[in-house]
Amino acid sequence: MSMKRRDFLKTAFLAGALTGLGLEPFSSLAAKGKRDTARKMIILGFDGLDPHLLEIFIRQGKLPAFARLWREGDFKRLGTSIPPQSPVAWSNFITGTDPGGHAIFDFIHRDPQHYLPTFSASKTEEAKKTISLGNLVLPLSGGEVTLLRRGKAFWQYLEEYDIPATVFKIPSNYPPAPTKQRTISGMGTPDILGTYGIFNFYTTTTAEVQQDIGGGRIHNVYVIGNQIEAKLPGPVNTFKKDRPETYIEFKVYLDPVNPVAKISLPGEEFILREGEWSGWKRVEFPLIPTQSVSGICMFYLKQVRPEFKLYVSPINIDPAKPALPLSTPESYSRELAAKFGPFFTKGLPADTSALDSDILDDREFLIQDDFVLEERRAIFEYELKRFESGLLFYYVSSTDQRQHMFWRLLDKNHPAYDERLAKEFGRAIEHIYIEVDRILDKAFSRVDKNTILMVMSDHGFSPFRYAFNLNTWLKENGYLSLINEWKQGEEDFFLNVDWHRTKAYAVGLNGLYINQKGREAEGIVPAKEKEALVREIARKLESFVDPATGERPVRRAFVTQDVYHGPYTQEAPEIILGYNQGYRVSWASPLGRIPKKIIEPNREKWSGDHCMDPAVIPGILLTNRPIQAKFPQLFDLTATILQTFGLPQPPEMRGKPIFKEESWAKPK
Amino acid sequence: MWIFNQILTRLFDVLFWPFQWLHPWWAMIYISLLTGLFMLWVFRLTSNQAGIKNIKRRIKAHLLEIRLFKDNFALTFKAQGNILLCNLKYIGYSFKPMLVMIVPLVLIIIQLNFRFAYLPLTPGQRAIVKVKVQPDLDLLELPISLTSTSGIVVETPPLRIEEEGEIDWRIKALEPGRQSLFIQIGDNHQPISKEIYIAPDNTRRLTKLSPLRPPAKFPNALLYPLEKPLPTGTPLREIEITYPSGHFHLWGLSIHWLIVYFLLAIAFGFGLKRFVGVEI
Numbered sequence: 001m002s003m004k005r006r007d008f009l010k011t012a013f014l015a016g017a018l019t020g021l022g023l024e025p026f027s028s029l030a031a032k033g034k035r036d037t038a039r040k041m042i043i044l045g046f047d048g049l050d051p052h053l054l055e056i057f058i059r060q061g062k063l064p065a066f067a068r069l070w071r072e073g074d075f076k077r078l079g080t081s082i083p084p085q086s087p088v089a090w091s092n093f094i095t096g097t098d099p100g101g102h103a104i105f106d107f108i109h110r111d112p113q114h115y116l117p118t119f120s121a122s123k124t125e126e127a128k129k130t131i132s133l134g135n136l137v138l139p140l141s142g143g144e145v146t147l148l149r150r151g152k153a154f155w156q157y158l159e160e161y162d163i164p165a166t167v168f169k170i171p172s173n174y175p176p177a178p179t180k181q182r183t184i185s186g187m188g189t190p191d192i193l194g195t196y197g198i199f200n201f202y203t204t205t206t207a208e209v210q211q212d213i214g215g216g217r218i219h220n221v222y223v224i225g226n227q228i229e230a231k232l233p234g235p236v237n238t239f240k241k242d243r244p245e246t247y248i249e250f251k252v253y254l255d256p257v258n259p260v261a262k263i264s265l266p267g268e269e270f271i272l273r274e275g276e277w278s279g280w281k282r283v284e285f286p287l288i289p290t291q292s293v294s295g296i297c298m299f300y301l302k303q304v305r306p307e308f309k310l311y312v313s314p315i316n317i318d319p320a321k322p323a324l325p326l327s328t329p330e331s332y333s334r335e336l337a338a339k340f341g342p343f344f345t346k347g348l349p350a351d352t353s354a355l356d357s358d359i360l361d362d363r364e365f366l367i368q369d370d371f372v373l374e375e376r377r378a379i380f381e382y383e384l385k386r387f388e389s390g391l392l393f394y395y396v397s398s399t400d401q402r403q404h405m406f407w408r409l410l411d412k413n414h415p416a417y418d419e420r421l422a423k424e425f426g427r428a429i430e431h432i433y434i435e436v437d438r439i440l441d442k443a444f445s446r447v448d449k450n451t452i453l454m455v456m457s458d459h460g461f462s463p464f465r466y467a468f469n470l471n472t473w474l475k476e477n478g479y480l481s482l483i484n485e486w487k488q489g490e491e492d493f494f495l496n497v498d499w500h501r502t503k504a505y506a507v508g509l510n511g512l513y514i515n516q517k518g519r520e521a522e523g524i525v526p527a528k529e530k531e532a533l534v535r536e537i538a539r540k541l542e543s544f545v546d547p548a549t550g551e552r553p554v555r556r557a558f559v560t561q562d563v564y565h566g567p568y569t570q571e572a573p574e575i576i577l578g579y580n581q582g583y584r585v586s587w588a589s590p591l592g593r594i595p596k597k598i599i600e601p602n603r604e605k606w607s608g609d610h611c612m613d614p615a616v617i618p619g620i621l622l623t624n625r626p627i628q629a630k631f632p633q634l635f636d637l638t639a640t641i642l643q644t645f646g647l648p649q650p651p652e653m654r655g656k657p658i659f660k661e662e663s664w665a666k667p668k
Numbered sequence: 669m670w671i672f673n674q675i676l677t678r679l680f681d682v683l684f685w686p687f688q689w690l691h692p693w694w695a696m697i698y699i700s701l702l703t704g705l706f707m708l709w710v711f712r713l714t715s716n717q718a719g720i721k722n723i724k725r726r727i728k729a730h731l732l733e734i735r736l737f738k739d740n741f742a743l744t745f746k747a748q749g750n751i752l753l754c755n756l757k758y759i760g761y762s763f764k765p766m767l768v769m770i771v772p773l774v775l776i777i778i779q780l781n782f783r784f785a786y787l788p789l790t791p792g793q794r795a796i797v798k799v800k801v802q803p804d805l806d807l808l809e810l811p812i813s814l815t816s817t818s819g820i821v822v823e824t825p826p827l828r829i830e831e832e833g834e835i836d837w838r839i840k841a842l843e844p845g846r847q848s849l850f851i852q853i854g855d856n857h858q859p860i861s862k863e864i865y866i867a868p869d870n871t872r873r874l875t876k877l878s879p880l881r882p883p884a885k886f887p888n889a890l891l892y893p894l895e896k897p898l899p900t901g902t903p904l905r906e907i908e909i910t911y912p913s914g915h916f917h918l919w920g921l922s923i924h925w926l927i928v929y930f931l932l933a934i935a936f937g938f939g940l941k942r943f944v945g946v947e948i
Binding site: 225226227253254255256257258260261262269270271273 | 794796808823824825826827828829830831836837838910
């Protein structure tokens with residue numbers, strides 16, 4: 001039985017790695033006095049911007065700002081991380097190390113005691129000390145959210161030398177690393193439920209209600225006298241012993257004839273026409289009389305008749321009243337909220353789950369993603385305007401999200417290609433490249449002879465046409481055994497795996513672990529036999545051929561001992577798979593399901609990807625200075641930042657500066 | 669009632685004239701000070717000052733009695749009873765000035781509500797216009813339409829809520845200034861207008877806003893004094909605009925204007941009682 005992306009998301013949420021809310025306010029950090037720097041740096045991080053596409057669009061004259069930067073400076077492919085996943089790649093950039101130095105190996109890690117997947121980036125714990133009064137549980141200390149990325153961030157180094165930095169939405173920084181610099185967390189920031197984002201969909205259509213959707217909840221509603229009563233679920237109430245789910249009740253009034261509805265929330269009501277978005281609405285979930293959690297969400301009235309359909313976006317943490325840590329200093333998110341109103345705080349803001357589940361169609365998804373972009377652009381212009389010295393890092397996620405979702409309309413060989421949709425939305429990816437070109441154009445306005453302007457991406461993109469069931473391959477090759485063969489493909493989390501006869505298993509999007517004796521709860525492979533086994537599996541994986549295409553799905557199987565450096569290498573998976581173009585791990589395998597087929601066509605809307613061999617999908621690097629490095633890597637940029645500000649490079653950093661020091665005075 | 673409302677509104681317009689370009693905090697401090705002085709003045713005129721002085725002295729004496737004879741339970745118990753009686757008498761002395769004050773205070777609060785409780789719309793902002801009609805009318809058959817002056821656009825068709833006898837539209841503010849909405853019912857009735865104010869920007873200033881045009885009936889006409897009540901015989905019961913609510917912000921707290929007003933007025937009253945020579 002195959003697993004779709006929605007199942008993957010649903011199961012991932014069920015894993016419940018992020019639970020509970022720390023409601024204790026985090027200590028406010030005052031902004032530190034900052035010195036003026038002779039040199040300045042503006043770094044634009046466009047997630048997933050692909051060098052191949054970029055070159056095509058530049059040559060077609062569609063990206064004048066990129067063309068200018070290339071002309072005036074340099075453009076090179078940027079070596080990405082192993083594996084080329086955003087949390088890993090951005091951690092390389094943040095710390096100047098590889099995963100052996102920052103301990104982020106994948107989106108998903110595993111707990112060796114239970115073989116269960118866990119989120120790699122952060123850990124949320126509820127208050128450790130509480131007192132109970134009847135059904136009430138009162139915390140005596142605050143909950144705790146811990147950033148699991150190790151290593152020091154480059155802005156922390158800059159802070160030591162009093163060099164100011166503003167770092168906007170960089171991934172792998174939730175909760176934000178402690179600093180007095182201005183930072184706000186990006187990818188990895190949960191919604192108000194503590195998940196990566198769960199939307200709500202209210203419908204009178206029974207067929208939709210019966211859908212099993214990951215990343216969303218479908219609510220069956222009834223129209224009685226042109227009115228609908230519904231509940232918007234909120235976080236679990238940790239102040240109550242039985243931990244009930246909080247909710248707010250709301251009412252929808254429909255006109256008997258016109259396609260228009262009034263939505264009445266506690267304290268606010270608004271009218272939407274069919275096909276309209278509400279903009280941000282604040283919702284407050286009461287916990288106990290003195291405590292509540294504030295969130296923000298958008299309503300979209302998809303349809304009024306014949307069937308009623310209302311979409312409510314994942315509830316983002318309210319930046320004006322953050323229930324979880326979002327920024328440093330804590331006041332920074334409030335400052336932005338006061339200036340711009342509510343804004344997307346969830347790590348990956350566009351709701352790809354809703355598009356994948358056909359709750360939103362392509363047009364509706366793009367409208368939502370445009371909201372994200374508009375907000376980002378406004379805040380960018382604000383930060384750019386007040387940028388005087390030091391470093392400004394600015395991140396855009398829409399480049400990554402759109403390529404994931406719309407690659408199918410660019411690639412005629414993709415199993416999900418649709419000619420009709422391609423005509424209408426086939427240029428969605430091109431449009432986002434044009435949008436970020438406009439952002440780059442704005443940045444030029446603040447560049448003087450003492451400013452380095454750098455545009456980078458963490459990886460490129462490639463089609464995801466075929467899904468590779470790695471655990472199935474392990475089973476077929478005798479490395480993984482099942483308890484009941486007839487139940488193959490039915491259960492997640494390795495529930496059907498016979499650990500006493502299993503030598504290797506795969507968790508996450510690129511990782512493969514050995515079932516090692518003394519490390520895994522039911523490990524069988526002695527440490528001394530591990531090395532040989534790892535080499536054997538890696539060799540076999542690299543030589544495996546897809547009988548349907550004649551191609552090798554696995555281009556490289558990296559043995560982490562060979563490629564990682566640093567104190568956390570021992571925690572890494574034994575092998576990181578570098579898939580070939582067109583191939584990626586399936587949605588089933590990362591969470592421990594073992595489908596029957598090794599390779600399946602990917603018919604999902606999530607059709608472009610980057611969890612492949614780093615050589616296949618390099619990122620981009622453009623700067624307004626000549627780049628001396630022949631093959632610049634992500635961690636080289638961190639060394640370059642320190643060099644720019646004349647700071648010594650700590651020994652744990654792997655990279656080398658990409659500029660020659662004397663090139664500073666001579667822009668091309 | 670309308671003439672009375674007009675006079676009172678003009679009087680408050682004059683009182684607040686110097687503050688119309690300032691943040692409402694200034695007007696709030698000013699009106700609270702005036703209210704404090706007004707309450708002291710009413711108290712002095714209407715209360716039994718000698719009686720209050722006397723009763724307060726007696727309360728003090730009984731408190732002293734409790735401290736001096738704390739070992740004597742019967743005496744302490746009796747003194748506490750006497751304090752309770754004195755307190756009742758004290759409340760009795762305050763009752764008359766309170767009674768005198770309550771009417772002008774209600775009128776003041778009504779006026780202040782429309783200056784402090786709401787925020788004007790700004791260009792680009794949206795609001796709901798709610799029109800309530802007579803209960804016997806069939807909303808689906810009612811030929812009702814909403815138009816506006818050029819500074820506002822009506823964005824939605826009417827949304828009819830039959831159970832509530834209510835018709836709603838969404839409007840969007842375009843241009844700053846005093847704008848008007850017009851509700852037309854069929855061809856036989858004159859259009860009925862409702863005024864709406866759009867501020868040029870988000871800078872908070874003291875602004876007089878009328879969220880509701882009431883029916884020509886008591887007490888609604890008294891409670892909503894800024895606009896002429898709806899003409900009698902119209903099918904409409906009221907017209908309302910959902911202005912954003914305007915709270916006061918202090919040290920990160922969002923406080924309702926009425927709480928700020930009463931706290932300040934009482935503080936000023938107690939602070940100035942000696943200067944005015946009033947025993948409270």
